[in-house]
Amino acid sequence: xxxxxxxxxxxxxxxxxxxxxxxxxxxxxxxxxxxxxxxxxxxxxxxxxxxxxxxxxxxxxxxxxxxxxxxxxxxxxxxxxxxxxxxxxxxxxxxxxxxxxxxxxxxxxxxxxxxxxxxxxxxxxxxxxxxxxxxxxx
Amino acid sequence: xxxxxxxxxxxxxxxxxxxxxxxxxxxxxxxxxxxxxxxxxxxxxxxxxxxxxxxxxxxxxxxxxxxxxxxxxxxxxxxxxxxxxxxxxxxxxxxxxxxxxxxxxxxxxxxxxxxxxxxxxxxxxxxxxxxxxxxxxxxxxxxxxxxxxxxxxxxxxxxxxxxxxxxxxxxxxxxxxxxxxxxxxxxxxxxxxxxxxxxxxxxxxxxxxxxxxxxxxxxxxxxxxxxxxxxxxxxxxxxxxxxxxxxxxxxxxxxxxxxxxxxxxxxxxxxxxxxxxxxxxxxxxxxxxxxxxxxxxxxxxxxxxxxxxxxxxxxxxxxxxxxxxxxxxxxxxxxxxxxxxx
Numbered sequence: 001x002x003x004x005x006x007x008x009x010x011x012x013x014x015x016x017x018x019x020x021x022x023x024x025x026x027x028x029x030x031x032x033x034x035x036x037x038x039x040x041x042x043x044x045x046x047x048x049x050x051x052x053x054x055x056x057x058x059x060x061x062x063x064x065x066x067x068x069x070x071x072x073x074x075x076x077x078x079x080x081x082x083x084x085x086x087x088x089x090x091x092x093x094x095x096x097x098x099x100x101x102x103x104x105x106x107x108x109x110x111x112x113x114x115x116x117x118x119x120x121x122x123x124x125x126x127x128x129x130x131x132x133x134x135x136x137x138x
Numbered sequence: 139x140x141x142x143x144x145x146x147x148x149x150x151x152x153x154x155x156x157x158x159x160x161x162x163x164x165x166x167x168x169x170x171x172x173x174x175x176x177x178x179x180x181x182x183x184x185x186x187x188x189x190x191x192x193x194x195x196x197x198x199x200x201x202x203x204x205x206x207x208x209x210x211x212x213x214x215x216x217x218x219x220x221x222x223x224x225x226x227x228x229x230x231x232x233x234x235x236x237x238x239x240x241x242x243x244x245x246x247x248x249x250x251x252x253x254x255x256x257x258x259x260x261x262x263x264x265x266x267x268x269x270x271x272x273x274x275x276x277x278x279x280x281x282x283x284x285x286x287x288x289x290x291x292x293x294x295x296x297x298x299x300x301x302x303x304x305x306x307x308x309x310x311x312x313x314x315x316x317x318x319x320x321x322x323x324x325x326x327x328x329x330x331x332x333x334x335x336x337x338x339x340x341x342x343x344x345x346x347x348x349x350x351x352x353x354x355x356x357x358x359x360x361x362x363x364x365x366x367x368x369x370x371x372x373x374x375x376x377x378x379x380x381x382x383x384x385x386x387x388x389x390x391x392x393x394x395x396x397x398x399x400x401x402x403x404x405x406x407x408x409x410x411x412x413x414x415x416x417x418x419x420x421x422x423x424x425x426x427x428x429x430x431x432x433x434x435x436x437x438x439x440x441x442x443x444x445x446x447x448x449x450x451x452x453x454x455x456x457x458x459x460x461x462x463x464x465x466x467x468x469x470x471x472x473x474x475x476x477x478x479x480x
Contacts, residue, residue, distance in 0.1 A: 059433055059434055059437045059438075060429075060430050060433035060434065060437060062426050062429070062430065081450070081454055082453065082454040082456075084456075093429065093433075093450060093453070095433060095437060096437060096438065122426050122430070123430065124427075124430050124431070124434055131427050131430070
């Protein structure tokens with residue numbers, strides 16, 4: 001018993017290190033924060049999509065903004081790439097993406113609450129090639 | 139307690155800084171007085187492990203002050219607990235240093251009279267470590283000597299995989315990618331040859347081809363690389379009939395001692411069909427995942443921008459169809475309007 005206690009006492013740092021290593025190795029691949037995060041902000045009739053991209057950044061991101069019924073887009077900066085009239089949405093194909101911040105603004109035909117908008121970012125996870133979808137906060 | 143300065147029967151100033159203890163005698167006196175090692179340890183100001191080692195002559199040389207305190211606690215003259223031979227033995231200084239380290243770093247609360255087990259474990263531990271270290275050194279030296287005279291030839295691993303779309307429309311440009319993996323990574327010259335049996339026009343290589351003829355393209359790549367991607371653009375002949383199959387073959391050749399040649403693996407056939415090469419599930423829609431796959435393959439490749447733009451146009455259109463007259467893809471819903479009031 002005393003011997004066991006001695007071993008436990010003396011080997012405690014090694015045991016801690018081994019447990020940490022085991023936990024690290026058992027974490028699922030790709031666990032952790034998403035590479036893409038973002039927020040929707042509304043000021044007057046302009047919707048702003050603020051995107052945060054962290055390394056390793058995906059090469060390409062598809063950003064989708066869904067508008068409430070009856071809301072139209074007057075102009076966007078940068079211009080949207082694709083319209084989805086069936087879902088009253090617009091898409092941006094963001095290519096050659098690098099880590100950092102991205103701002104997209106969209107002037108709408110009327111004032112709208114940020115909570116009535118929804119936006120998603122879809123991309124291929126560079127670490128495993130899986131398709132990821134992230135909802136932007138509003 | 140008087141710090142041992144006035145111990146009876148001997149002038150403490152005549153003692154050297156360290157003295158040789160008669161551990162057996164200390165044990166006898168302590169046991170006769172019915173004192174525990176812990177009690178003595180607390181009184182002297184060392185750990186009970188230290189007292190145990192002293193009594194077993196593990197560390198026969200101890201500091202003069204400790205010896206005087208010990209004599210005082212045991213109620214005997216200092217001379218009674220010292221060894222007879224006053225001359226110092228080999229390793230004396232080291233023993234004192236070890237004693238000091240042990241005295242400072244331990245709490246001294248765990249051992250008791252049964253401390254002989256600890257002593258045995260301490261006695262055994264050092265030789266065990268010593269022998270383990272010796273064995274490790276011998277094994278490491280033997281391994282180093284073996285590797286010195288029999289260097290390990292790391293086996294050469296060459297893998298080449300072709301990305302070729304399953305289908306493409308006649309006359310439409312599609313990409314072919316060859317991913318080359320070589321291990322171990324080293325300075326090499328590699329010859330990559332790829333081509334089809336018939337019916338496909340090879341247009342442009344990224345990097346540029348070193349050589350090409352009607353049937354095959356060739357790159358000669360030099361450098362230290364473990365992975366490299368070679369891409370070329372091709373198109374099924376415009377007059378090819380639908381469902382015509384073209385088969386590709388290719389090899390990687392490099393010289394590592396002797397020339398080694400391996401075939402390029404992966405998809406090796408493409409069928410002429412009225413669908414875009416990026417439309418993997420042939421549903422006449424370039425989905426989000428399919429456009430991302432196309433960009434993953436060709437993004438940043440100089441010379442492939444137009445191919446990507448064409449796929450992007452089909453993705454934007456939503457649905458497309460093959461126009462046999464113009465030999466091109468057309469949006470299937472040209473009237474679709476975005477939610478824009480332009």
